[in-house]
Amino acid sequence: MSIELSAIEYRYRDATALAGIDLTIESGELLALLGPSGCGKTTLLRTIAGLEFPDRGRVRFEGRDVTALGARKRHVGFVFQHYALFNHLTVFENVAFGLRVRGWFRRPRRAELERKVGELLELVQLREFARRYPAQLSGGQRQRVALARALAVEPHILLLDEPFGALDARVRADLRRWLRDLHDRIHVTSVFVTHDQEEAFELADRIAVMNKGRIEQIGSSETLYTRPASPFVCRFLGEVNELAAAIHARWTGIDDERVVAFVRPHDLDFVPAERGEGARIESVRDLGATVRIEALDPRLARPLVALHDRARYEAAPLERGRLVVPSARRQVLFRGDEPLADTGARVGHVLRDLLLTQR
Numbered sequence: 001m002s003i004e005l006s007a008i009e010y011r012y013r014d015a016t017a018l019a020g021i022d023l024t025i026e027s028g029e030l031l032a033l034l035g036p037s038g039c040g041k042t043t044l045l046r047t048i049a050g051l052e053f054p055d056r057g058r059v060r061f062e063g064r065d066v067t068a069l070g071a072r073k074r075h076v077g078f079v080f081q082h083y084a085l086f087n088h089l090t091v092f093e094n095v096a097f098g099l100r101v102r103g104w105f106r107r108p109r110r111a112e113l114e115r116k117v118g119e120l121l122e123l124v125q126l127r128e129f130a131r132r133y134p135a136q137l138s139g140g141q142r143q144r145v146a147l148a149r150a151l152a153v154e155p156h157i158l159l160l161d162e163p164f165g166a167l168d169a170r171v172r173a174d175l176r177r178w179l180r181d182l183h184d185r186i187h188v189t190s191v192f193v194t195h196d197q198e199e200a201f202e203l204a205d206r207i208a209v210m211n212k213g214r215i216e217q218i219g220s221s222e223t224l225y226t227r228p229a230s231p232f233v234c235r236f237l238g239e240v241n242e243l244a245a246a247i248h249a250r251w252t253g254i255d256d257e258r259v260v261a262f263v264r265p266h267d268l269d270f271v272p273a274e275r276g277e278g279a280r281i282e283s284v285r286d287l288g289a290t291v292r293i294e295a296l297d298p299r300l301a302r303p304l305v306a307l308h309d310r311a312r313y314e315a316a317p318l319e320r321g322r323l324v325v326p327s328a329r330r331q332v333l334f335r336g337d338e339p340l341a342d343t344g345a346r347v348g349h350v351l352r353d354l355l356l357t358q359r
């Protein structure tokens, strides 16, 4: 079932949470809402759920206007981080609850209920835990019970607010993969909120990056990463070196202009300097698969950060105090908030040139 949001605005008494959201989510899509704290992700999710009603704009499911319908009538399943399980009910009863709260006409009979709950527990791989209480489960298992309960109403739309927020890294990674499989198997349209870029990239078909109640950019992880629409998106998608620079007509056909170059640490190389000038290495930290190196160019206020992969580092180790020349394999340039289209090739890939012209 597709979801269409048009011109959605929402104000709390003293804060604008949504400042004009247009977003279409295709049927069967898994979409992530990604953004910093307070940007409006939860409010947007609650607006889709029918737990909040927008001041302006329309919500449509498969073309049908549901703006005025409450949560119960929208038949969506939702899992919120703090939407706790009932601790006095067993796993079975927690999941059955999702079915029992249905309207009288749609409530299943006992045998049917047992079969359905059994199926759902099978789906979330918790059949043998049916008689346990939430306190006897791990965090990841509890989260799966919450999902089974949300799925009990057979929703066409599944909404998840930071579903793995409180879990440790290993369990999060397992549950992500599991959720992606589940989503593909049950043909549901899913929207989940996260402020974790890695989680969004791994799970979602498309990602909507939000900032101050608006969507800055929407696209696949590849689009966001290689063609960020704004410096905000660039900064939000992980660590990045940011350099004020000038480009010259002789490289680009564009006259001198002030631009900002963004270079990801893994797109930056430090090559040992041949002459006695360059950036001086300040720290080298072994992160396992990669080595993180910081070097300060005398013209810059902050060190440049490069990630060398392990094999490369072992072939050419760099130690503190060594002088190096930074060189970028790839960079994204902005003039103010506007991306400079297609400049990568024309500017060339030697960051040194950009650094040399920095004012």
Ligand SMILES: Nc1ncnc2c1ncn2[C@@H]1O[C@H](COP(=O)(O)OP(=O)(O)OP(=O)(O)O)[C@@H](O)[C@H]1O
Binding pocket: 012, 013, 014, 015, 016, 017, 035, 036, 037, 038, 039, 040, 041, 042, 043, 044, 195
């Ligand atoms: N009940 C409320 N009353 C007043 N303002 C609120 C309320 N809930 C949220 N806000 C404000 O609305 C804005 C958006 O909040 P929202 O919870 O949607 O953001 P979020 O992106 O989900 O944040 P987080 O990642 O921290 O959960 C914030 O500025 C927040 O302070």
